[in-house]
Amino acid sequence: MGEKTTPARREGIPLGRIAGIPVILAYSWFVIAAFTVIVYGPVLRENNPALGVAAYTVAFAYAILLLISVLVHELAHALTAKIYGWPTQKIVLNLWGGHTQFENFTATPGRSVLVALAGPAANFALAGGAWLVLSGSSLPSVAELLTNIFMWANLLIGIFNVLPGLPLDGGRIVESAVWKATGSQAKGTVAAGWAGRVIVVALGFWFLARPVLAGETPELSLLMITVLVGGFLWMGASASIQQGTMRGRLHLVNAAALARPAVGIPNTSTVSDVLRLSPTGVPAVVVCGPDGRPQAVVDAPAVAAVPPHATSSTPVTAVSYALGAGAYVPEWSKGQELIQYLGQLEGQEYAVVDHRGTVTGLLAQDVVVAAITGKSVRPNRYPQRQNR
Template sequence: MFKSVLVIGHFRGIRLEVHISWLIIFVLLLSTMSSGFQRQHPDWTMTTAVLTALVTSLLFFASIVAHELGHSLVAIRRGVPVNAITLFIFGGVAQMTRDPDKANDEFWIAIAGPAVSLILAAAFGLLAALNGEGPAPVPVALGWLATINLAIAIFNMIPGFPLDGGRVLRAAVWKATGDLRKGNAAAYASGRLVAYGLFGLALWNMLLAGNLAGGLWIMLIAWFLLNMTQAQENQFLLRDRLSGVRAQDLADTDVPLVNARSAVETWLQRDVLPSGRRAFLVGDAADRIEGLVSLSDTRKVPQAQWADTTVGEIMTPAERLHHVAPHARVDEVMQLVNQHNLNQVPVMEGGRVSGWIDRQRLLRTIEIHLQVKR
């Protein structure tokens, strides 16, 4: 199966990923930088220009990772878990499992990325100055890295969501008013304003300045920012509308059970096919759950062995099951489902199952709440 994301490593429990779209910007940057170096330094050979561009490009993307690590490490320190950092065509993003609970946390998490970029700009600039008498490619590459990191810091501090400056604006309004809704409203409005401004700049480049390629790229960035702003606004609206709904309100109390000693063939013929259910909890009673078995688990053994294989041998053990408490918020359930790609989430308390939530039920509830006007 084709994967759009490649894991390149881990740092302090944070997964480092490269999205397939990153290859586009990497190739474009490498090509543009190589030709640019050759024009600016005609005494360089093609090999020197390409190798300098390659090393500089890799250090540039390492700088993007460092920027996102700045956000991530501060987030973790302030109690906001981070799953991964992903490089993609528009840069990088730290995948936090939830938003901060306090305005101060939002501010420090947002400001950390640009702060790292400023530090990198100063460090590369100092190294460029110290290597001024060395081989030309070294100070040239270091000078370019200093400039681009400074540009990243400045661009990200534009007060338009989802840029870091927009998050700082949200934190400031949230802190001043004590109202997260007002902070979000200001951030989303600023995000749209910045996106529309970039659209205008893109049209100016294409129609008046004759810079078609540059204009198209700016338009893509504007489109991305506008879509991200709209997506974040929809998520906040959804969380707000579902704020009073708990896991126990969504749970199906008719939880199907199967004995761990039942043969897989028997379970399929007796339980799955007649009921149309794709998954069952394994155990003798709601307070004696041993695990969960689903149709996908049957792939662990050949069909010819189903009659001689028990459900207990292919199930996911109880200690590895992801579950939620009855009073868990719906957004917590959504986060768990999306984070671990789950189809069923048992609702448990004190080792006893009171129900479960399947993905279809959760999505149906979300759809209904989005359609209800308040």
């Protein structure tokens, strides 16, 4: 998820590992850092004239504190997941804050909620710690200013993330509640995605529509933040709805059920053997090597083009196109397991074999996609012949 090896595009700057988890600073983070300096630098300078141009340095320090807050938030997710044996692939800090990318794991409604809410809980803990520092000691003006910003930032991050809609952490509460009630995680994900869309509409009304209706003009910075955050949340909510819908259709992805009938034939056969087994092109004919493994698929139009007097002398390899390397699957494969396996194979067709390794079907990639998405497709029954 052999191929030609190409250099992997770096998604950011590696910051090292924490608890064995790679942490990456995406290049897009510098956009939000610049935005913070440009927008809040002048505000800090106006409210604190003694700072002078140092106000922009303080604004950049504010961006760094936000970065640290997000990192702690994502680490809380990852370390809580580690308790349940869920492996974390990496943490990425980016324009939108950050995300923790997990490897494959088996979740339950309760564990899903605990892992999700660990992030906001960490931010509330940071906000509480900053409040204690502000309450218990007298700090220099800049330190007090940054600590106060740090406290409010973490409080807002925590509150924002517990809103009940995906892709926010609080959306896992909605997902898990529906999941628990219906027994379907897919239905929970779809419901939480729609809840996320409702949150976007509510935010748009509160921060944009409401001031306009009251005859006020929203501040430019608030307008930009609302549009950016709202756009991000809407895309995340829509992706969750799509993901949940597709997950709900996984039971339809079954190699034996989706494959069209096929038979295997040795690569030493001729066109006359093909016509004997499949005179009308049905079932499909798969060419197998000496070890019995599928190698190619007979191209029915090419067979039809062979003159009758030449069928017994024309090798089957002359009227077939190659399958991708290892492009065959057990007929009992289904669901997520089948999708992940197909994702590692080349080509658009896969032979289906039984327990004895005998070819029983031919599975087309577009048929699998149609089963997952629910969108009807018109498969090309006789794919264009490929160069071997």
